[in-house]
Amino acid sequence: MARGKKEIGSKPMYGVKVEKNVYVPARDGVRLAVDIYRPDAPGKFPALLALSPYGKDVQTFDTPPQPFGKSVFEASIEAGNPDFYVPRGYVYVIGDLRGTGYSEGEYEGLFSKKEGEDGADIVEWLARQPWCNGKIGMAGICYFATIQLFVAAEQPPHLKAICPWEIFADDLYNHGLYEGGVLNIFLYGLYTGTYPARCGYAPRNVVSAMMKNTPPKKLERLVEKALSNPDLRQYPYLYHLLKYPEKNPILFDFMLNPYDGPYYRERSVCSRVNKIKVPAYVGGPLFSFFSQPQINIYNTLKVPKKFLLYSNMGTRPWKAQHKEVLRWYDYWLKGIDTGIMDEPPVRYYTAVDNKWSKAKEWPIESTVWTKFYLNSLGSLSPEPDNYNDVPDCFIQQPLYVSEERARVRYLTPPLSEDVQVTGAPRIVFYAAIDADDTNFRIDVRDEPSDDSGILPLSSGWLKASFRALDKSKTTPWEIGHDFTKSVPVEPGEINEYVAQLRPISYTFKAGHRIKLEISSIDIPTDPETYDVMWHVCNSKPTLHKIYRDGKYPSHLLLPVIPEG
Known part of the structure; x- marks a missing residue:
């Protein structure tokens, strides 16, 4: 493309023609249902394809955009x-x-190989239509975004670019169902249609991949093992779900696979990224x-490629x-x-300062990794505490005993200047427990000068038995652990734990304090849990030191961006 004066982008100039429930044949003969919205005019146009299991008809539901958490918010x-x-x-x-909405076939567990293949078949079908110019992109966020990657990895010839946000x-x-080796039940609500995705899936023929592909005796043993997990x-x-898996075949499969392995590798698009050959605009919320x-x-x-990071999931x-x-x-x-494509490749939004920044x-x-040491008396300091060897402690009761989340807290003194943190916080800590396993939850918060506190800015989880690091998976942007096997903890033994928290871009203002919390539980009724995708907790009282x-x-390790 010639460089020079930039051209004005496409302007609205066409009406909209709609064709509902058009069936596209997949390579195995299964018919896939699509709705087509196209310009009401002669000529050939590029096409954008969006795919999900949520039901295509709800995607054009005519309601004003709603913020997260509101009564008619639908995630x-x-x-x-299209309009x-x-x-x-x-x-x-x-x-x-396939297997959802009006499409035929069978939806065999989350992110089966068929999803990418079907998307590629639809791309090539679109390219052959008389109203298409043969140039196809893909659209939509979250599930729609991940499907873009699976389709692109199939390399359909007429897919020219993707935009997975x-x-x-x-x-x-x-990055999905076992963050830090700790099961979260996001797919319970997403599939069945509880908060925040009240519509949920549009199941037509959704089956458990484990029930379909596992020999009956082995499946029975796996179910019994899961049922015996306290x-x-x-x-x-x-x-209830383990007894009646048809209610939610997706989460059933996850509960039978508590370790990383072939089930997840076959369904993880990160292992196929090297097959993607088209330009990609990656984006989404911190x-x-x-x-x-x-x-x-x-x-x-x-x-x-391009990269855009904004502050939240929006409306x-x-x-x-x-x-x-x-x-x-x-x-x-x-x-x-x-x-x-002339602009810097990375653009990101920093909360509190409400500013957009560019990066290479x-x-x-310009990141400066900065240590904040856990000290006695609940302080968080640039200097280590060398002389007080008495540990900080908390005892967490199981949910059927108490809904109080026990924790230890550490705070910096009021900051003398603004501190911008952009990236994924990390923590290295040493702990002993009186059991053979537990879950650690780590939160970073902004403590305002009025001591009111707010929801966590960044959180991370790590199951103690998955503490072993995997250097082959560690990158400059992520700590890797070995989730293929667990190593039980010796009660009373002091172990090192390294955990990564979710990335943020946030400015702690002068006068505020950075707060670190270590706990071991998510409580669904606790507003401080913050994330509706809460994690399965330990079922017995556990002392943490x-x-x-x-x-x-x-110490806590923060990615600080120097001023200027």
Whole structure:
């Protein structure tokens, strides 16, 4: 494309023609249902494809965008707005994955190989239609975004670019259902339709991959093992699901696979990123479990790429950032030089300061990793506490005894100047427990000068028995652990634990204090749990001792961005 004066992007100039329940044949003969929104005019246009298991018809539900947590907020309406793109000269196609909505076939567990293959088949079918110019992109966020990556890895010839934002579970184990080896039950609500995705899946023929592919005797043993796990048994609805898996075949499969291995590797798109050959605009919020997958995918891709990180997941139906997506696709699908590829590759938003910044790479090239040591009397300091070897302690009762989350807290003195933290906080700490396992939850918070406190800015989890590091998986942007096997803890033994928290970009203002909390439980009814994707907790009382002295220099490591 010629460089020079930048061209104005596509402007609205067409009406919208809709074709509902068009069936596209997959390579195995299964018919996949799509809705096609296209310009009501002659000619050939590029097409954008959005795929999910949520039901295509709800994606155009006509409600004003709602903030997270409101009464009619619906997290699954994430395909994007056809009424924005079609008038600007794009065909917009929203489809049901096989076995969901109006599509035929069988949905065999989350992210089966068929999902990428089916998407590739639809791409090539679209390219053959008389109203398409043969240039296809993909659209939508969260599940829609991860599917873009699976489809791109299949390398359909007419897929020319993708725009995966809010990537979910590029690594289905650690970035999906077992953060730090600790099971979260996000898929309980997502599939069945409880908060925040009340619609849930649109199941037509959803089956358990484990029930389909595991010999009956082995399956029976796996189910009995899960039923005997006291951590799962303490939740009646998880016990119920293990007994009646048809209610939620997806979460059933996850509960039978508590270790990383072939089940997750086959369904993790991070292992296929090297097959992606088309330009990619990666983006999404520095929020919840989206932030780390986005960073991992962006840094792994070896194609023309861009990176955009904003502060939160925003509103639903998803109608935000459409102008930016349009700039991307105008450039790659229409040949309009919008200037998007002349800009710095990384752009990110910092909360509190409410500012956008540009960078060449992630982690940010100016990052200064800064240690804050855990000290006695609950202080967090640049200097270690060398002389007080008495540990800090907390005892966590199980949920059926108490709904109080025990914890230890450490705070800096009031800051003398603003401190911008951009990246993934890490913690190295030394701990002993009186059991053979526990879960550690780590939170970083901003403690205002009025001591009121707010929700955690960044959180991380680590199951003690998964403390072993895996150097082959460790990168400049993530700490790797070995989740293929567990090593029980010797009660009373002091062990080193290294945990990574979810990435953030946040400015702690002068006069505020940085707060670190270590606990071991998520309580669904506790507003401080913050994240609706809460984690399965330990089922027995456990004493935790946190050591922080000259021999055991426990510390928080923050990615600080110097001023200027």
